[in-house]
Amino acid sequence: MTQLVCRGYRCTHTNLIEAHVVPRGFAKDVRGAHTHNLLISLEKMSEIQLGIYDADILCASCDGKLGDLDDYAVGICFPSEHTIRPDGLFEMLKVDGDKFATFILSVLWRASITSRREFAKVALGAYEDDARDVIFGAKPLSAMPEYQLLVGRYRRSPASYTMPAKMTTALIGWYLALGGFRILASLDPTQLLPRSHRPSSMAMIV
Numbered sequence: 092m093t094q095l096v097c098r099g100y101r102c103t104h105t106n107l108i109e110a111h112v113v114p115r116g117f118a119k120d121v122r123g124a125h126t127h128n129l130l131i132s133l134e135k136m137s138e139i140q141l142g143i144y145d146a147d148i149l150c151a152s153c154d155g156k157l158g159d160l161d162d163y164a165v166g167i168c169f170p171s172e173h174t175i176r177p178d179g180l181f182e183m184l185k186v187d188g189d190k191f192a193t194f195i196l197s198v199l200w201r202a203s204i205t206s207r208r209e210f211a212k213v214a215l216g217a218y219e220d221d222a223r224d225v226i227f228g229a230k231p232l233s234a235m236p237e238y239q240l241l242v243g244r245y246r247r248s249p250a251s252y253t254m255p256a257k258m259t260t261a262l263i264g265w266y267l268a269l270g271g272f273r274i275l276a277s278l279d280p281t282q283l284l285p286r287s288h289r290p291s292s293m294a295m296i297v
Contacts, residue, residue, distance in 0.1 A: 098204050099153030100227035110149040112201045112210060114161035117168070117252045117269055143254075145205040156227060157201075160194040167191055168270030181244040189232050192240045195276050197226040199265060202255050212257040213265060218278050237280040239264075243273040 097104045149157075173183045200222040202213035215222055218237070224230040232238070245268075255265040255276075264277035 095147050097150040097153055098148050098223070099150065099156070100223055100229050102150060102153050104150035104152065106150055107146055108149065108151045108154055109144040109146045110154045110201070111144045112205055112207070113143070113198060113252060113254065113269075114158075114165060116161060116165035143207055143209055145201075145207055147206065148201065148204050153227070157197050160190065160197050160226065163187070163190055164194040164269070168272055191242075192238070193226055193232055195240060195274060196222050196232075196235075196238060198267070199255055199276060200226055209254055213255045215278065235278075236283070237278050239277045239279075239283065241275040241277075245271050245273060 094105050095107060096102070097107060167183070167186060173181060176182050199213060199215060200219065202210040203215040203219055203222075218235065221230065221235055222238075225232055225235055252270065253268045255267045258264045258266060258275070258277075262277055262282055263279035264275060266273070266275045268274070
């Protein structure tokens with residue numbers, strides 16, 4: 092039997108843990124005072140604790156490194172300080188757009204490397220190694236100019252989240268919902284947005 096090795100950047104550890112693909116913090120918020128969360132698909136509905144994990148992808152050290160991104164994103168997606176502008180846009184100041192974009196990339200990367208069937212349609216392909224290098228700090232986010240992010244806010248924040256789902260349009264990308272945000276992430280070099288809308292210059296989330 093082949094010994095599984097951590098998929099983190101230049102990591103050779105073989106002592107792997109139950110690493111969640113979508114951070115547990117989102118599942119905790121959804122669960123609230125209830126005993127279980129519900130995992131809902133087109134096929135069935137079942138009870139689940141704190142989201143879907145894979146015990147074959149990361150060691151504790153590498154999972155902890157991504158945990159720093161996870162903690163930041165939970166704080167962003169469940170905001171206490173925000174304003175609604177006169178034009179109706181939802182505005183958050185002092186948001187590190189690069190860090191939030193790197194977090195979303197980390198979710199897509201975890202979904203891409205896992206063998207869990209719930210994420211079978213998330214595959215970063217040739218970008219998988221580059222994404223790993225970015226989320227573990229070996230490369231800057233600017234090393235992936237094909238990666239683009241659009242973030243919208245639901246008017247009523249639902250107590251739910253969704254797994255990344257592949258776009259059904261010509262655009263190569265995925266969408267997901269987290270803590271009241273609707274997120275579209277694209278890895279399509281043929282359809283680049285104007286520079287001001289790319290993750291590295293995102294100053295606010297609307």
